[in-house]
Amino acid sequence: MNKQILKLAIPNIISNISIPLLGLVDIALLGRLDSEIYLAAVALGTTIFNILYWSFGFLRMGTTGLTAQAFGASNFQEQQALLIRSIFLAIAIGLSLILFQKPIESIAFNLLEGDQSIHNVAKSYFLIRIYAAPATIALYSLQGWFIGMQNTKYPMLITLTSNILNIAFSALFIYYYKMNADGAALGTLIAQYFSLILGIFLLKNKYSTHLKSIPNTAKLLNKKELSIFFKINKDIFLRTLCLIAVFTFFTSKSAYYGSIALAGNTILLQFTYFFSYLIDGLAYAAEALTGKYLGANDHKNLTRSIKKLFAWGFVLSLSFSLIYFIAGNSIINLLTTNKLVIDYSQDFLIWVMLIPLISYPSYLWDGIYIGMTASKEMLTSMFFSSFIVFFPLYFLTTDYLDAHSLWLSFTAFLLARGLYQTILYQRSISKKQNMVSVK
16 A cells, blocks of 8 residues: 555655745745845735636546546546546636636735735736636646546656746746746746646547547536536635635735735745645545545545555654754745845744644645545535634734734644544545445
């Protein structure tokens, strides 16, 4: 079982680790410009794209769980149908975002707090990067399908290629062409389309049989299967909106405390993102394995895989808490040379030291629930930790703790997610026979 977990998890960890590294490079590039406005603006712009792309992240998660179950059940035709449904929906969503970019821009910047000078730079960043939407969302579908097919090497190749190109193009446009924040947006746009081309090539290379005999219209539009597909994706979409509400509020309130707080919290969040992307490598393995074993009705190995995943998760989280304790100050100094931002970040560093150990159960349960297509339980736990824990705790403590109340609430949010998901686990397992399982 450990070999299976590592075979799936290691490529995911390698690919995922490149994502926060890309964010760190962008921050390092912008953090060395002559003003903190560029870094703060990209933080706001990235928040908007997090809202957009996280909103449609259900395409990757829903596709992975259902495909893994189809793989476990050896249902070739359903594997095909899931790929086609997901890709077509992704492209339609991406084109719609481009079409409605002006209303999205207006609504987003009215909701987010910050100085007008930061907003002006962030708007320019947004209007360039929005054209990457079809490629970005289509890649969600492709990568989710690959993971469901127990293939994590292809998502690794796609992600590494995307991030290497992104770093190269961003550095070129920011420093050589002096485009500042716009350069980071253009670098991302170009990298995403190159990556989509690579993903299509890999799909045709290994899964050509899935593309030769396309399922007929009756299969693709099967009412029962479409109902399952959209129900799961609806639950994950609503669950993601809760997550977006937390992160958007966090960034908006960071801007409320000033540009130094916004820049400092942006840097500190990179610690959290870095760990989350690595633990997500295990979570993706959980999606693939639990979905496969559920689809094959192998409940013995389903239980074994969950126990092993949590053992690996504890080791990884303890390691990161120790790394942040030992090297946290050095990492901050690598990311910015702004003395005020450094001082602010160091004052709040204790929070990011605690987060790996507190948060790892929630990430693993997410992966397990995705593989089991237990979307309702995912939504319930996220709603509870967001609206019963995070927001009330912030408003109860903000008058006493100022910006520390943001980090206290965020840490409690992560802890509550894991605890609530643990409570729901037995109920989810007891109802597993009634969960979605592709036969």
